[in-house]
Amino acid sequence: LKLYMFACVVLCFSFGAHFNGSYSVAVRLPGDVAPPSGGSDSDVPQPTEASSTPVRKAPKKPTAVVQKGTKSPVKELSNVTEQVWLDEIYAGRMPVVMRQMDLGSCVQRWKSPEYFLQHDAAKKVSTRISTDVLLDFVNKNYRFETMPLSEFMAKVFNTDSKEKYYFRSVGENMRKEVSDINQSFPEIAADFHVPSECAKTITPERIHSSALRISSKNIRMWTHYDVMDNILCQIVGSKKITLWAPEEVRHLYFHGTSSSAVLDIDNPDLSQFPLFAKANRIECVLHPGDVLFIPAMWHHNVITLEPSVSVNIFFRHLSEDQYPLKDLYGNKDLVVAERALGQVDQAVETLKQLPEYYREFYARTMIEKIKAAFVSNQ
Numbered sequence: 001l002k003l004y005m006f007a008c009v010v011l012c013f014s015f016g017a018h019f020n021g022s023y024s025v026a027v028r029l030p031g032d033v034a035p036p037s038g039g040s041d042s043d044v045p046q047p048t049e050a051s052s053t054p055v056r057k058a059p060k061k062p063t064a065v066v067q068k069g070t071k072s073p074v075k076e077l078s079n080v081t082e083q084v085w086l087d088e089i090y091a092g093r094m095p096v097v098m099r100q101m102d103l104g105s106c107v108q109r110w111k112s113p114e115y116f117l118q119h120d121a122a123k124k125v126s127t128r129i130s131t132d133v134l135l136d137f138v139n140k141n142y143r144f145e146t147m148p149l150s151e152f153m154a155k156v157f158n159t160d161s162k163e164k165y166y167f168r169s170v171g172e173n174m175r176k177e178v179s180d181i182n183q184s185f186p187e188i189a190a191d192f193h194v195p196s197e198c199a200k201t202i203t204p205e206r207i208h209s210s211a212l213r214i215s216s217k218n219i220r221m222w223t224h225y226d227v228m229d230n231i232l233c234q235i236v237g238s239k240k241i242t243l244w245a246p247e248e249v250r251h252l253y254f255h256g257t258s259s260s261a262v263l264d265i266d267n268p269d270l271s272q273f274p275l276f277a278k279a280n281r282i283e284c285v286l287h288p289g290d291v292l293f294i295p296a297m298w299h300h301n302v303i304t305l306e307p308s309v310s311v312n313i314f315f316r317h318l319s320e321d322q323y324p325l326k327d328l329y330g331n332k333d334l335v336v337a338e339r340a341l342g343q344v345d346q347a348v349e350t351l352k353q354l355p356e357y358y359r360e361f362y363a364r365t366m367i368e369k370i371k372a373a374f375v376s377n378q
Contacts, residue, residue, distance in 0.1 A: 074284035178209035223260035237308035251279035
């Protein structure tokens, strides 16, 4: 008795993985006649040196191709009018550089460190100090030091210093109040105003906070996003800004925080952050008088190209009740989003009660439900 077992197609499914191949197996039971001297059963074709039938080779596994993200310039507009701001820029919900806007006398006055010897000179500022170009918000590779504004400005403009300085204004009561440059720096704040073209949108009722930012040359801030809309007004020096759209969050390694774990965006460690290579970015350089509109949820990274002074105005896009009451920096999740994220955390803990085999299935089912409801196929 001779038994032949043929496994023609083997197909396994386990969350999308499959194997497809063809094999033949011959089993000879006791008492069967031995096969011909060719070494195999005659009715199962076997290739020999004289045979024209080629040996079937296993197909090569395809090489994984990593899609590289694109790099494009931020849209730039000159001679921006109120109507262009309202209809094209603000309604468009995309970053736009508005060149040479009227920000007040600050563009001329603030470019000299000596100016700060007579204006708000004694105001104490708490500055970050580091010898590292890449500031790390998570691991805190910097120290804080408090000094008068006039002394701080002299250090910032000392380009020979090995230490890097970065200041971001906070509220007078930093644990309870948002930053307000009019309150903290009344003398120099009088030199600055929001561009008149944006005044109907950026009203006192909608403004969340105003932040003065002063930093040394060649210092890079960590990648982060804000839940508020924001105009970044460049007063002194120049800085390069890199931005990623909200949907790029899947490539940026935020790990549940508002700051990315990827510090060096130009030379990332792709063995640690492989998905970062797929992220699409847009870039621009701001000069004195330029204003960058950064819509809420757009991730951004900033490096100063020379000693820099700028002002951020954070303002609400949605109604005030959509934002948490105690958000001092404009980066806490929206009220509804925070509630939904909490429910996700609860769902994760609930699924942990299942064995892994079932847990993974339902986790993927849950992910697909969310994607189908909210994520564009584009």
